[in-house]
Amino acid sequence: MAILQRAVAVLLVTLAVVSTDGIADRQNFLLKSASSSSCGGEIIVVSQADANTGPISSCTEIHGDIILDNAVGNISFPVQVPGAQLTSIYGSVYCRNNTALEGLELYGLTYIEDSITVQNAASLVYVAAEQLESVESVTVTNVPSLQTLDLPILAYMQSLEIGDSPMSADNFGEGFFRLESVGDLYIHDCPNMSIPLVTPLQNITNSLVVENNGLDFEIYSDLLWVYNMTLRNVRNFQLNSLVAINISLEISSCGGLTDIDFPSLKSMRGDFYVENNPNLTLLSVPSATNFGSFTSQNNPGLQGFNFESLRDTTGGIYLDGPWRSLADLNISFPVFNSASGGIIVVFNDEPGAGQGQAPPIECIYAKTYAPRTWSSAFSCNGTVPKPKSSHGMSLNVKDGIIMGGVAIIFAIAVLVL
Numbered sequence: 572m573a574i575l576q577r578a579v580a581v582l583l584v585t586l587a588v589v590s591t592d593g594i595a596d597r598q599n600f601l602l603k604s605a606s607s608s609s610c611g612g613e614i615i616v617v618s619q620a621d622a623n624t625g626p627i628s629s630c631t632e633i634h635g636d637i638i639l640d641n642a643v644g645n646i647s648f649p650v651q652v653p654g655a656q657l658t659s660i661y662g663s664v665y666c667r668n669n670t671a672l673e674g675l676e677l678y679g680l681t682y683i684e685d686s687i688t689v690q691n692a693a694s695l696v697y698v699a700a701e702q703l704e705s706v707e708s709v710t711v712t713n714v715p716s717l718q719t720l721d722l723p724i725l726a727y728m729q730s731l732e733i734g735d736s737p738m739s740a741d742n743f744g745e746g747f748f749r750l751e752s753v754g755d756l757y758i759h760d761c762p763n764m765s766i767p768l769v770t771p772l773q774n775i776t777n778s779l780v781v782e783n784n785g786l787d788f789e790i791y792s793d794l795l796w797v798y799n800m801t802l803r804n805v806r807n808f809q810l811n812s813l814v815a816i817n818i819s820l821e822i823s824s825c826g827g828l829t830d831i832d833f834p835s836l837k838s839m840r841g842d843f844y845v846e847n848n849p850n851l852t853l854l855s856v857p858s859a860t861n862f863g864s865f866t867s868q869n870n871p872g873l874q875g876f877n878f879e880s881l882r883d884t885t886g887g888i889y890l891d892g893p894w895r896s897l898a899d900l901n902i903s904f905p906v907f908n909s910a911s912g913g914i915i916v917v918f919n920d921e922p923g924a925g926q927g928q929a930p931p932i933e934c935i936y937a938k939t940y941a942p943r944t945w946s947s948a949f950s951c952n953g954t955v956p957k958p959k960s961s962h963g964m965s966l967n968v969k970d971g972i973i974m975g976g977v978a979i980i981f982a983i984a985v986l987v988l
Contacts, residue, residue, distance in 0.1 A: 611635055617642045623649050632659040639666040639675065647676035658682065666698075667691055677703065686730075689714060697721070711736065729754040739763040739785075752776065764788050781805060786827065799841075811835060819863070823847050831855065839863065842886065845870060853877070864912055867891065876902045887912025 610630035614637050616622055626633060628649050637660060639646065648657060656679040663685040666675055669692040677687075677700035686708040689698055697719040698711065708730035711720060717736050731753055738761060752774040758764065764784040775797040781790065782803035790808040798817045802808060806827035811834055818841035822831060830853040831845065841863040845854060851870045855877035864886025867873065871892065881904055888910050 608632075609634065613638060616646065619644060619646050622646055627657055629655075630657055631655065632661065633657065634661045636660075636662040637664045639664070639672070640668055642666070642669050643671040645674035645676075646672065647674075648678040648680065650678060660684065663688065666695075670694060675699070681705070683707070686710065692717075708732075723749065725750060727752045730757075731755070732757040732759075733761065734759040736761050737763050756780070759783050761785070775800075815839070817841070820844070821846070826850065829853075834858065840885075842866070845873075848873075856881070861885070864888065868917075876904075878907070879903050879905055882906055882908045884910045884912065886910075888914045889917075890915070891917040 608630045609632050610626040611634040613635050614626050614633060616625065616627065616637060616639050622628065627637070650656070658679055659682040660680065661684045664677065664683060664687045666672065666687075666689045668690070671694055672692055673694050674697045675689075675695065676697075679702060680700055681702050681704045683703065683706040685706075687698075687700070687706055687710070689695065689711045691713045693714075694716055695714050696716055698717070699719065699721040700706075701721060701723055703722055704724060706722075706725065706728055708728060709722065710730070710732045711717070712732060712734040714736050717738055720733070720738065726749060728750070731750070732755075734757070750772055753772065754775070754777045756772070756775055756778070757780045759780070759782050761784045772792050773795045775794065778799040778801070779794075779797050780801045781788070782801065784804060786804070787806050788804065789806055790802075790810070792810055793812045794810055795812055796815050796817075797813070799819050800816060801821045801823075803821075803824045805822075805825050813833055813836050815837065816839040820839060820842075821844040822828070823844065823846040825848045827850065828848050829850050831851065832853075832855045834855075835858060836856055837858050837860060839859060839862050843862050843865045845851070845867045847869045849870075850872055852872050853875045854867070854873060855875075857877055857879050859878065860880050860882050862881065862884045864884055866889045867876075868889070868891035873892075
């Protein structure tokens, strides 16, 4: 009898354990199902209540866009238990036309397939996505109250635009500029962007455009390679590691810029424009061996060009002062061989130069280049310059450094050979 009682007891305990394990298994299954839930469709969020009770609070991934247009207050994606947190959006996050939204925290998100777009948000003070590891593009424009943009662990994105914002470089949250590579980087119309912008960016696979920011805006970067680059209204920059520009470079309308120096730049396949820089005095690209073309115009203080390694341009070279005196102009092309598009020099050595009070003189190099030969290479307004100009200024030719009045014509001829 005792043996029978013990057997029954063991059986009951076993059944209890099996039952408990079954309940646990069902609970784990349900939790697992909940933790891997996927939601689809466009999701509208206009308040924190929508974030707390809608799909954002119950799904781990969303296949569709999240729309926060015309939202109010502060909105933070809710904190969930581990395994039940929204981490992925296979779509975009839009925050547009908000007059009352003050803050946006995309808590927990690690992946956004497409974009984050924040536009026309008058009262928005901060945007943060501190766990975000991947997003295709970020656009933040017309946000007059924005003080913080915090995306601290992103290393790459296809496109980043920041514009019409009062932010300065120190408002980008801790570590924001850890970006190492970006397709397009566009920073514009940020009047307080007036302290050095330091970034570890090494590659820009399409374009870098910086324009219309603070008067004292400066850029310091270890950038190695860029496809296209445009710098406008920049006081200073140091891109000492830049080796290659695939297509084009424009530096224009930089009122405080006094010198341009690319010490490591070796190649630029496209066009190089330097225009409308009133205080620029020196342009130095000592390591470059070839350009597509080179244009310098409306840089009245520019007195020196250093292209000591330049051999060829596939396009032309166009130099237009307005210079009041060519005697102050130094050009260094000691190993230059040819400019397929020719060389044109436009200058005005009369009083009132650059003010439309005296006609410019245009000089065109019109002959085929042959090393170490030169003779009557330039025609200036239909006349061939003589060894002494009509203003009584004589030639002074020195192994690629040329100075002196209208003698600039012969100077370039010597330099190209």
